[in-house]
Amino acid sequence: MDYGKALRLARALSGLQQQQLAELADMDASYISLIEQGKRTPSLKFIHKLSRAIGIPPHLFTFLAMEPEDTELMDAEEMASIGEALTKLVLKHGDIPTERKVAKRGKRTRAA
Numbered sequence: 240m241d242y243g244k245a246l247r248l249a250r251a252l253s254g255l256q257q258q259q260l261a262e263l264a265d266m267d268a269s270y271i272s273l274i275e276q277g278k279r280t281p282s283l284k285f286i287h288k289l290s291r292a293i294g295i296p297p298h299l300f301t302f303l304a305m306e307p308e309d310t311e312l313m314d315a316e317e318m319a320s321i322g323e324a325l326t327k328l329v330l331k332h333g334d335i336p337t338e339r340k341v342a343k344r345g346k347r348t349r350a351a
Contacts, residue, residue, distance in 0.1 A: 243274055243277040245303035246275050249289075257275075260292055260293065263292035264288045264291070266289075270285075286300055
């Protein structure tokens with residue numbers, strides 16, 4: 240699993256900078272940087288915090304982290320089924336936060 244790749248991709252799709260994500264996830268920006276560099280592997284707790292802050296389900300975050308060797312025991316039909324389920328979950332869950340939504344959330348967080 241390459242959680243650094245998954246985090247870089249999810250963060251880019253959401254339009255978040257590392258510092259913004261750190262504030263939303265209540266984490267240190269240097270830890271996020273270490274994950275993205277592949278120097279740290281996030282715990283399940285941090286995967287959930289990052290997923291929530293980015294606005295994607297943890298399952299999708301884990302799916303984005305998968306490498307070819309992680310799928311060796313899965314057949315193409317099973318992978319397609321996972322992809323469909325995650326797509327439905329994302330569509331049901333809502334959209335990925337835009338920069339405007341992130342800015343608003345950030346303001347509420349700082350004001351609280």
